[in-house]
Amino acid sequence: MKRLLLVLFTLFCWSGLFGQASDELPTELKEKLIVATKEAPPFSFKNENDEWVGITIELWEAVAGNLGLRYEYVEYDLADALDAVSKGKADVGAAAISVTADRAKQMDFTHTYYGSALAIATNYQKNDLWTVISQRVFTWTFFRAIFILMLVLLIAGALVWLFERKHNPDHFGGRPLHGLGAAFWWSAVTMTTVGYGDKAPTTAGGRFIGLVWMFTSIIIISGLTGAIATALTVGSLTPRVKGPRDLRNVRVGAIQESVADDYLQSIGVTPQYFNSVREGLQAVSDDSIGAFVHDNAILGYWAGKDFSGSVDVLQNTFEPSYLALAMPIGHHELRPIDIALLEYVQTPAWDALLEKYRAAQ
Known part of the structure; x- marks a missing residue:
């Protein structure tokens, strides 16, 4: 009996020591989060040093730094990024990811941090x-x-x-x-x-x-x-297109599984798909398509950067949307990340970040 009690006491001590050790693991030994992202300026893109920057990226890095989280970026296209998050292959989706009802069925979202809307990029036709x-x-x-x-x-x-x-x-x-x-x-x-x-x-x-x-x-x-x-x-x-009603009369481009794709499908328009916004705007500039539909802020960034004078982004926006960080359903870091995000967007640093990328709301 004494021997049995001694064995139990020894096991109890060892379990306590190991439990304490696991709770006090240094930060560098904690789990590294996989952050799925994609090129979507001004929210997420690589600079000349091949480093990820942008509104969403710098927001995420501020949140992760506050919580002491370790992470690494993995680049996907939009459809694969959403799939990776929904299946738990990625812990966070950090790009220009809009919250939709269909997506909310497959993944969780943090509080929204940016309100945007769809817009139309088109070119001009010369009349006699x-x-x-x-x-x-x-x-x-x-x-x-x-x-x-x-x-x-x-x-x-x-x-x-x-x-x-x-x-x-x-x-x-x-x-x-x-x-x-x-x-x-x-x-x-x-x-x-x-x-x-x-x-x-x-x-x-x-x-x-x-x-x-x-x-x-x-x-x-x-x-x-x-x-x-x-x-x-x-x-x-x-302009070849003056508003959403004209989209049925021209060839329209979009990115597959984007909010713009969902909208176009809902109004009976089957778009031509492109891998990036820049490719879509190039098609508009070349007159291969009559319009390209995407997020207003992203269209404005690319049109002003590479297509000034050849592509026009219409001022009338539609289908308001809200961006958030995406996470697998029930992820254990969701709540602390959500709180840290809310704290950050209420600081002057957030306003400065938006101003930095000329996206002030």
């Missing part, structure tokens, strides 16, 4: 002159402007006629309709600076009205010339 004229000139707005101009010409002419009809009958006399017609002709000739000289006021009042009308005409003609030139120039280059 007659198309521009029909679209810009023969419109209700154009004819309304002509009507207002005629009314202004008539008012200017009528004022001159009131002063000149009795004192200058050779130019503005006769029956009222004839005199007003002559005055209208004079105001039109004066405004267009043609200056035939066949009609001219002679009274002090008429000449004063004429002087005012000359300066007014300069302003009107300058404004009309600029407006017409702008309308014809802008009208000759129009």
Whole structure:
């Protein structure tokens, strides 16, 4: 009996020592987390030193540093990164990963840290002159402007006629309709600076009205010339896609299993898939496709960096989305990482990070 108690006591002591030792393992011996990421500037990308940087990467590194976590990055494409996280092959997904209902069924997410939306990148098509004229000139707005101009010409002419009809009958006399017609002709000739000289006021009042009308005409003609030139120039280059409704009428690109892919499928559009945003924008620039749909911030980054002047990102965004870190369901580090993330995004360092990558919300 004494021998049995001695054996049990010895086992108890050893178990306590080993338990204490395992709890006090130094940080460098703890488990190294696998962080799945991908190229998605400005959230995650490699710099010139082949180091991972970006909003999400630096957010993760701040969280990991706060918790003393060891990790290594493994690069995937989007579909493989999500698959690795959902199957537990990766401990964290750190890129531009949006939270969706379908993804939430397969993995857990931390609190969201960035709100974004989908946007459309497209190019411009050049219209022929007659198309521009029909679209810009023969419109209700154009004819309304002509009507207002005629009314202004008539008012200017009528004022001159009131002063000149009795004192200058050779130019503005006769029956009222004839005199007003002559005055209208004079105001039109004066405004267009043609200056035939066949009609001219002679009274002090008429000449004063004429002087005012000359300066007014300069302003009107300058404004009309600029407006017409702008309308014809802008009208000759129009975006192939003006909004989500036009996506059914052109070839559209997206990244497979992205939020944009889900959206396009939901509206009955089957996109052409590309491996990266840059490849998709290159296809838009080459006119291989009419539009590429992706996250607004990422499209803006690449379009401004490599496709300025050849690709335009439309300002009207749609389908709001929220980015978060992805983790396997029930991962033991989820809660501490979530708390550390929330603490970090409430500090000035987070605002500075967004400003660094020009992504301030």
